Amino acid sequence: MNSFVRRASFIAGTTSLALVFGAGAASAHVSVYAPGAEQGGYSVLAFRVPTESDTAATSSVKVELPGLNSARTQPIPGWTSTVDKNAEGLATAVTWTATPGAEVLPGQFQQFLLSAGPLPEQESVSFPATQTYNDGEVVEWNEEPAADGSEPEHPAPLLTLTAASAEAHGHGAATVTAEAEAPSVAESDNTARWMAGVALVLGALGAALGIGAAVRGRRS
Template sequence: MRSLPARRSLGALVVAAGALLASAVPAFAHVTVQPGSVQQGGYSAVAFRVPNESDTASTVKVEVNLPLDHPMASVRTQPVPGWTAVLEKSKLDKPLDSHGQQITEAVSKITWTAGEGTKIAPGQYQDFAVSLGALPTDADTLVFKALQTYDNGDVVRWIEEAKDGQPEPSKPAPALKLTKAAGATAAAADQHSADSTAKQEAASGGKSSDSAARTLGVVGIVVGVVGAALGVAGLRRRSAQS
C-alpha cells in the first residue's frame, strides 16, 4: 500500500498534468487563417478555419469582420454545403481606387449560418474559403476579428490582437501576414545595387578627375619651366652676339 505522502504526490502530479493539458487545448482550437501568409498587392484565396472547441455543443454560426482601415474591393465566398454566407458592406471614409474606379463601400463583415441539420460538431472543424483582393501594399498584417456561436447560446469572441513581446492572448483574432512580392523585393535589391554602383562610379569619377587635374597641372608647370629656360637661353645668345 502506498503511503499517504506518496498518494498526495501522485495526486498533485495528476492535477498538474490535467491543468497543463487544459491550458494546451485552446492553443489548438483557435480560429485561424489558412495559409497564414500571402503576398501583398495581389488577389489570394484564404480559408478561415473554425475548430469546434466544445465537448457538448456544436458551432452553428461564424462571423468574420474585415478590416476597414485596409479595405479590399473584391471579396467573394466559396459555397459551403449546408451553410449560407451573407456579406455586409460599410461606407468608406476614404474612397478606394480599384482599376480606375472609385469604390465608396467595401465588405466589412461575412456571416456564415448553418442550415437545418448542419453544424460543426465536437471534434470537428470547418474551412470557410474566401477570395480577397487587392491586398494592401502598405501593411504587413491583416487582423480579422471573429465570433463563433454555439447551439447552446455560447459565443466565443476571437477578437484579441497579439502584440510583439507579449504572451499570446487566450482568444486571439485570426491574423494574415502579408509579405512583399518577389518582384518588389528583387526590384528593391536592384535599386540598392544600382545606387551603390552609382555612388562608386561617382567616387571613382571624382578621383579620376582629381588625378587628371593634377597631371595637367604638373605638365603645365614643366612646360612653363622649359619655356622659361628657352627664354633665358635666347637672351644669353643675343647678349653674346652683341
C-alpha cells in the same frame, strides 16, 4: 484558356490549404491561412474554425474584413454566406450560417474559403472573428498578441503577408502574353497539317495517274 488556368490554380491552392489544415488540425483557435499571400494582391483566404465546446456545435461564424474591393465566398453544403459592405461598397465582414443539421459538431472543424483582395499593403492583417454555438454561447476571437509576444486566450486570426513581388507580376504578364499567342500558334500548326494533307493527297493522285498512264502505254 484563362478560365482553365484560373480553375487549375484554384484547385492547386485549395490542395495546398488542405495540407496546411491537416498539419495544424491540433490547434483549437480560429485561424486564417493563405500561403503566398502578397501585400496589395488577391488571394484565397482559408478560415479554420474548430468547435471547442464539448456539448454544443458551431452554428455561425462572422469574420471582420479590412475593407476589401472584392470578397467572394465558396459554397459549402448546408451553409449560407452573407458579405457586408459599407457605403463605399467595400467588404467589411462575411458571415457563414449553418442550416439545421449542418453545424460543426464537438471534436470537428470546418474550413471557410474566401477569395478576396486587394489585401492591405502591410506586413500582417488581422481578421477578428465571432464564433456562435447552437446553445447561445458566443466567443469573440479578437485579442491581439501581448507586448511580450505571448498568445492571448482568444487571439484574432492573423495573416502574415509577403512583400509584393515585381517578378511575380512580370511572370503573370508573360503568362497572359503566352496565352494570347497560343491560338495563333495552334492556327499555324493546323494550317501546316492541312497543307501537308493536301500535298499527300495530290501526290497520291499524281502517282495513280502515272501508273494508269504506264499501264495504258503497255497495253497499246
